[in-house]
Amino acid sequence: MAKHETPLLDQLEGGPWPSFVSDLKHQAETKPEVYDILGQLELSYKDRITHWKHGGIVGVFGYGGGIVGRYSDVPEQFPGVEHFHTIRVAQPASKYYSTENLRKLMDLWEKHGSGVTNMHGSTGDIILLGCRTEALEPFFWDLTHDMGQDLGGSGSNLRTPECCLGQSRCEWACYDTQETCYHLTLHYQDEIHRPAFPYKFKFKFSGCANDCVAAIARSDISVIGTWRDEIRIDQAAVKEYVAGNYPANGGSHSGRDWGPFDIQKEVIDLCPTECMWMEGDELKIDDKECTRCMHCINVMPRALRPGADQGASVLVGAKAPILDGAQMSTLIVPFMKVEKENEYEELIEFIETVWDWWMEVGKNRERVGETMQRIGLNNFIKIMGLEPIPQMIRIPRENPYVFWAEEEVEGGFDRDIDEFRARHAA
Amino acid sequence: MGYNPDKPMEGRITDLGPPHYAQFFPPVIKENKGKWLWHEILQPGVLMHKSETGDEVYTVRVGTARLMTCQFVREICDIADAHCDGHLRFTTRNNIEFMVDAKDKVQPLLDDLASRGNKFPVGGTGAGVTNIVHTQGWIHCHTPATDASGPVKVVMDELFEYFTSMTLPAQVRIALACCLNMCGAVHASDIAILGIHRKPPMIDHKRITGVCELPLAIASCPLGAVKPAKAMVDGEEIKSVSVTVERCMFCGNCYTMCPAMPMADPDGDGIAILVGGKVSNTRSAPKFSKLVIPFLPNNTPLWPETVEAVKKILEAYAKDAKKYERVGEWAERIGWERFFEKCDIPFTEKSIDDYRLAYNTWRTTTQFKFTSHIK
Numbered sequence: 056m057a058k059h060e061t062p063l064l065d066q067l068e069g070g071p072w073p074s075f076v077s078d079l080k081h082q083a084e085t086k087p088e089v090y091d092i093l094g095q096l097e098l099s100y101k102d103r104i105t106h107w108k109h110g111g112i113v114g115v116f117g118y119g120g121g122i123v124g125r126y127s128d129v130p131e132q133f134p135g136v137e138h139f140h141t142i143r144v145a146q147p148a149s150k151y152y153s154t155e156n157l158r159k160l161m162d163l164w165e166k167h168g169s170g171v172t173n174m175h176g177s178t179g180d181i182i183l184l185g186c187r188t189e190a191l192e193p194f195f196w197d198l199t200h201d202m203g204q205d206l207g208g209s210g211s212n213l214r215t216p217e218c219c220l221g222q223s224r225c226e227w228a229c230y231d232t233q234e235t236c237y238h239l240t241l242h243y244q245d246e247i248h249r250p251a252f253p254y255k256f257k258f259k260f261s262g263c264a265n266d267c268v269a270a271i272a273r274s275d276i277s278v279i280g281t282w283r284d285e286i287r288i289d290q291a292a293v294k295e296y297v298a299g300n301y302p303a304n305g306g307s308h309s310g311r312d313w314g315p316f317d318i319q320k321e322v323i324d325l326c327p328t329e330c331m332w333m334e335g336d337e338l339k340i341d342d343k344e345c346t347r348c349m350h351c352i353n354v355m356p357r358a359l360r361p362g363a364d365q366g367a368s369v370l371v372g373a374k375a376p377i378l379d380g381a382q383m384s385t386l387i388v389p390f391m392k393v394e395k396e397n398e399y400e401e402l403i404e405f406i407e408t409v410w411d412w413w414m415e416v417g418k419n420r421e422r423v424g425e426t427m428q429r430i431g432l433n434n435f436i437k438i439m440g441l442e443p444i445p446q447m448i449r450i451p452r453e454n455p456y457v458f459w460a461e462e463e464v465e466g467g468f469d470r471d472i473d474e475f476r477a478r479h480a481a
Numbered sequence: 482m483g484y485n486p487d488k489p490m491e492g493r494i495t496d497l498g499p500p501h502y503a504q505f506f507p508p509v510i511k512e513n514k515g516k517w518l519w520h521e522i523l524q525p526g527v528l529m530h531k532s533e534t535g536d537e538v539y540t541v542r543v544g545t546a547r548l549m550t551c552q553f554v555r556e557i558c559d560i561a562d563a564h565c566d567g568h569l570r571f572t573t574r575n576n577i578e579f580m581v582d583a584k585d586k587v588q589p590l591l592d593d594l595a596s597r598g599n600k601f602p603v604g605g606t607g608a609g610v611t612n613i614v615h616t617q618g619w620i621h622c623h624t625p626a627t628d629a630s631g632p633v634k635v636v637m638d639e640l641f642e643y644f645t646s647m648t649l650p651a652q653v654r655i656a657l658a659c660c661l662n663m664c665g666a667v668h669a670s671d672i673a674i675l676g677i678h679r680k681p682p683m684i685d686h687k688r689i690t691g692v693c694e695l696p697l698a699i700a701s702c703p704l705g706a707v708k709p710a711k712a713m714v715d716g717e718e719i720k721s722v723s724v725t726v727e728r729c730m731f732c733g734n735c736y737t738m739c740p741a742m743p744m745a746d747p748d749g750d751g752i753a754i755l756v757g758g759k760v761s762n763t764r765s766a767p768k769f770s771k772l773v774i775p776f777l778p779n780n781t782p783l784w785p786e787t788v789e790a791v792k793k794i795l796e797a798y799a800k801d802a803k804k805y806e807r808v809g810e811w812a813e814r815i816g817w818e819r820f821f822e823k824c825d826i827p828f829t830e831k832s833i834d835d836y837r838l839a840y841n842t843w844r845t846t847t848q849f850k851f852t853s854h855i856k
Contacts, residue, residue, distance in 0.1 A: 072641060
């Protein structure tokens with residue numbers, strides 16, 4: 056595998072942002088198949104089209120996911136990427152690493168694969184890009200035996216769950232997103248590795264409504280931290296903000312002169328529920344009207360903190376647009392305690408109620424949000440055994456087409472047309 | 482000892498899951514988990530978190546290309562070994578975070594990073610542009626309508642000053658997905674760069690019998706454009722499909738299901754720009770991104786039209802939006818007609834939706850009140 060000319064890609068080596076081209080060239084010095092990655096990519100830049108074939112089913116024994124097959128459509132020109140399968144390795148929660156662990160993984164990947172990775176894939180896995188079919192089992196052996204690590208999900212299974220960094224380095228996390236993510240990931244190993252679902256299924260765990268892992272936009276079950284008591288206020292710190300002694304929004308706007316901090320304009324007036332006001336130099340909040348959007352807390356992190364009675368909202372059904380259009384998750388359980396003490400019993404029961412139903416009625420390649428749409432939110436609520444509450448909708452229905460059940464209507468549906476006509480001539 | 486292909490199941494270990502996260506915590510994180518009180522961004526790319534124990538952790542955030550080699554990861558490890566007792570983390574948006582437990586350790590770390598050329602840009606915090614989340618593109622995917630790493634590189638080169646500063650009205654999240662499958666989930670981003678196809682699938686009648694379940698290919702089309710049809714191959718009639726071209730919306734779902742229906746094309750494929758999405762529930766509910774530029778060509782290797790479009794939108798927003806206002810909130814406040822005007826983007830009928838969902842009355846936010854309905 057020789058070096059190829061790459062005049063188009065070479066133009067991506069300048070500029071202030073890190074260059075993947077320079078990085079690949081550096082790696083190619085010791086892993087010559089990377090020259091073929093660069094060569095094929097250059098050809099794609101010239102032809103303005105991909106040069107990877109469609110699909111290819113490969114994997115390791117006993118697993119139905121974790122590896123994505125990939126073959127070049129120009130293997131004669133670029134034999135080093137004839138097979139270029141992806142391996143998804145389950146990432147540690149919140150993507151903390153020791154260098155010892157990362158170095159071992161890199162050694163393993165250089166031994167068996169191309170030496171090219173994504174840190175990380177969109178769903179959160181460590182993505183190892185490019186190896187031959189015959190390298191898959193030896194890699195998996197070494198990954199499990201030498202490192203005690205495992206593959207992530209792909210295909211119609213539970214995808215590798217992901218969480219924000221949570222309580223490890225954030226003051227706003229309302230439950231332990233990492234422990235929840237870890238616990239459920241281990242609890243559902245079978246569902247991750249052996250596809251039995253109609254389509255993919257994702258869990259994401261965010262500690263607060265800022266939603267740093269975009270749970271509400273891209274996970275079938277979104278668990279987002281919240282609280283149900285009062286925002287904790289340090290009035291002395293409020294005074295410091297008002298006096299301009301603490302930077303607003305944790306200093307996030309320090310690059311431009313936005314003028315002196317104005318608590319009325321920047322906090323009170325931007326509250327979506329208008330539930331805040333000043334009384335003298337004290338900030339007051341009517342907490343029962345608060346929807347916990349996080350804006351005021353974001354702006355004054357030293358003065359305001361989430362309440363102490365913490366848990367999570369559970370929402371269902373987010374997905375990207377394929378096929379019927381994008382969906383955000385819909386609020387189903389406004390507040391749930393999410394605690395290790397009972398091994399997340401309530402959340403697990405919720406998840407399995409969704410799965411039991413969806414695995415039975417979901418069509419091939421139908422995300423749970425689409426199944427919800429197909430049967431209607433009303434029916435989904437019944438399946439979940441929940442009472443309908445207005446928190447589940449944005450607005451009440453705008454049409455009068457109610458599916459009344461016969462037992463709801465006095466006298467039922469059976470009527471006699473002759474008796475009707477006796478009183479009402481046609 | 483290693484894998485024995487003659488006895489593939491012998492000694493096999495499965496279902497280990499990921500390693501426990503806590504073993505990778507830096508000591509200051511381990512000791513203060515759940516005890517953090519507040520944080521402050523000291524300068525672009527440098528955060529300080531304060532614990533109730535009095536401890537502080539200083540985080541230096543560094544952008545990466547996401548596509549990185551083993552050699553590059555080892556260089557990251559060298560830095561973490563030299564400054565961070567051998568610990569680091571990655572963020573959801575492909576940044577690296579190096580953490581130290583004292584303020585005087587920050588500058589040596591920054592100096593080290595700066596000494597390594599353009600490899601480790603520090604920034605991506607607060608009211609700026611952080612790293613672009615993106616997909617594979619031509620480096621690895623079989624369905625892309627554009628590349629990913631290349632367009633990301635040229636856009637970030639152009640927006641670099643916004644990565645290393647905090648001068649915008651709010652954070653701006655840019656994302657790129659190289660086809661409508663949106664592995665990069667760009668549907669809720671401030672600015673989304675989306676690869677699109679514009680030519681209907683070709684049908685490879687010679688291959689379709691061997692590689693495709695025809696009913697699945699037919700069912701894959703959301704608009705019923707794929708129909709059963711007969712075709713002649715080498716003088717013999719075979720069962721195949723046809724495509725009603727005027728119904729095709731170029732989603733590519735048929736190709737996902739049927740390798741004999743390729744869509745990609747050098748001139749047909751390109752980039753659409755969507756704006757105004759957000760994920761967080763702050764102030765307003767999460768929003769989807771809206772299509773404002775229907776097509777820009779794949780002009781490799783520098784995608785000048787895409788770079789210009791993103792920059793134009795970003796700078797119009799930077800000039801006009803109020804403090805804290807996200808791109809979508811700004812667009813809604815000023816009105817979309819004003820948005821097109823201020824961004825100097827021609828409005829076309831392509832931005833008028835003719836494909837709709839009926840579910841928009843459901844609540845898609847964590848905002849709710851604890852009324853008597855919640856038991």
